Amino acid sequence: MSAFLDTMIAQAKSDKQTIVLPEGNDIRTLQAAEKILAEGIADLIILGNPDDIAAAGLNLEGARIVNPLTSELREGFAERLAELRAKKGMTREQALELMDNELYFGMMMVKEGQAAGLVSGACHSTGDVLRPALQILKTAPGASMVSSFFIMNVPDCELGHKGTFLFSDCGLEVQPDAERLAQIALNAEAAWRSLIDGAEPVVAMLSHSSYGSAANDDADKVARATALVKELAPEMAVDGELQLDAAIVPEIGAAKAPASPVAGRANVLVFPDIDAGNIGYKLVQRLAKAEAYGPILQGIAAPVNDLSRGCSAEDIVGVVAITAVQAQEK
Numbered sequence: 001m002s003a004f005l006d007t008m009i010a011q012a013k014s015d016k017q018t019i020v021l022p023e024g025n026d027i028r029t030l031q032a033a034e035k036i037l038a039e040g041i042a043d044l045i046i047l048g049n050p051d052d053i054a055a056a057g058l059n060l061e062g063a064r065i066v067n068p069l070t071s072e073l074r075e076g077f078a079e080r081l082a083e084l085r086a087k088k089g090m091t092r093e094q095a096l097e098l099m100d101n102e103l104y105f106g107m108m109m110v111k112e113g114q115a116a117g118l119v120s121g122a123c124h125s126t127g128d129v130l131r132p133a134l135q136i137l138k139t140a141p142g143a144s145m146v147s148s149f150f151i152m153n154v155p156d157c158e159l160g161h162k163g164t165f166l167f168s169d170c171g172l173e174v175q176p177d178a179e180r181l182a183q184i185a186l187n188a189e190a191a192w193r194s195l196i197d198g199a200e201p202v203v204a205m206l207s208h209s210s211y212g213s214a215a216n217d218d219a220d221k222v223a224r225a226t227a228l229v230k231e232l233a234p235e236m237a238v239d240g241e242l243q244l245d246a247a248i249v250p251e252i253g254a255a256k257a258p259a260s261p262v263a264g265r266a267n268v269l270v271f272p273d274i275d276a277g278n279i280g281y282k283l284v285q286r287l288a289k290a291e292a293y294g295p296i297l298q299g300i301a302a303p304v305n306d307l308s309r310g311c312s313a314e315d316i317v318g319v320v321a322i323t324a325v326q327a328q329e330k
């Protein structure tokens with residue numbers, strides 16, 4: 001277990017939060033729940049059929065098990081959801097039907113204050129997790145959009161902050177333009193500050209080009225996003241456009257971008273689009289055997305976080321701990 005995860009777990013335990021896990025039908029989720037309860041990392045609400053959950057044979061003592069299909073909360077949640085989505089034409093009947101969906105039900109638990117946060121995605125696609133989150137919880141006050149990041153812990157690595165990096169956005173924004181890419185970078189820098197102790201964020205805007213070494217629209221988009229971030233946050237340590245090696249390897253940074261204050265020492269990596277981000281994080285996770293926690297949402301009004309369908313029970317424990325820490329800060 002990385003020092004980062006140790007810190008998240010210790011912080012989560014210091015002021016326990018209630019987190020809802022909608023995927024009570026997923027064995028990794030239940031294994032993670034057993035560990036979270038045993039270690040006192042969070043109080044849990046697990047959604048699903050109580051008989052099926054009991055059949056897993058795990059010790060989930062202390063968890064509140066709620067079946068969305070039979071819960072007495074359905075009617076009230078449906079009424080509230082219909083109110084929230086009235087402008088979109090949602091009727092009470094449609095909202096009640098959505099309460100059969102454990103993700104919509106779980107988001108309503110967060111919206112209505114029954115849980116401080118939610119973690120899902122072990123057996124739902126990111127779109128299926130994020131759509132109800134965006135529709136019900138919405139963008140946080142003061143934020144212009146929601147995006148996501150991963151915390152990556154690369155073993156035996158001195159790059160970044162002793163092998164710890166924040167990668168963004170690997171999960172939500174498909175093709176951000178320069179303005180949205182700049183927002184992602186600003187939010188990623190703030191996310192690093194809120195979760196990582198012991199190192200200042202150093203943000204690289206990644207591209208296939210370093211300081212104009214390639215001239216095309218894609219490289220230009222990243223250069224424009226970098227200029228916008230510098231304009232909006234002049235004090236921020238940010239630079240681009242930079243190739244990955246120039247961003248994180250000191251000698252290569254010195255060769256490719258000698259005047260850059262960021263090249264060679266970046267720990268926050270902002271990818272130009274979701275293809276680069278999603279492929280990039282999975283490469284590091286699978287080939288470098290890095291811990292990968294996320295997608296963690298930034299800019300959303302309540303702590304709701306996604307998982308990869310390829311996650312392990314340990315990954316779920318980590319994301320729940322991060323979610324609990326985010327909930328403490330709300």
Ligand SMILES: CC(C)(COP(=O)(O)OP(=O)(O)OC[C@H]1O[C@@H](n2cnc3c(N)ncnc32)[C@H](O)[C@@H]1OP(=O)(O)O)[C@@H](O)C(=O)NCCC(=O)NCCS
Nearest residue numbers: 126127130131134135139145146147170171172173174278
């Ligand atoms: C997240 C995602 C599902 C939302 O898009 P969608 O399903 O097409 O849904 P919509 O565009 O109708 O958006 C649904 C709501 O979310 C809001 N929304 C969408 N993107 C948003 C963003 N980045 N920030 C804030 N709100 C957003 C919309 O405004 C809309 O709100 P409304 O219904 O109240 O008007 C879509 O961006 C997506 O599929 N992203 C990629 C996910 C993925 O496959 N990742 C790879 C694996 S991690």
Ligand SMILES: CC(=O)OP(=O)(O)O
Nearest residue numbers: 171295307308309310
């Ligand atoms: C984050 C991600 O890539 O999710 P999944 O693997 O479930 O598509």
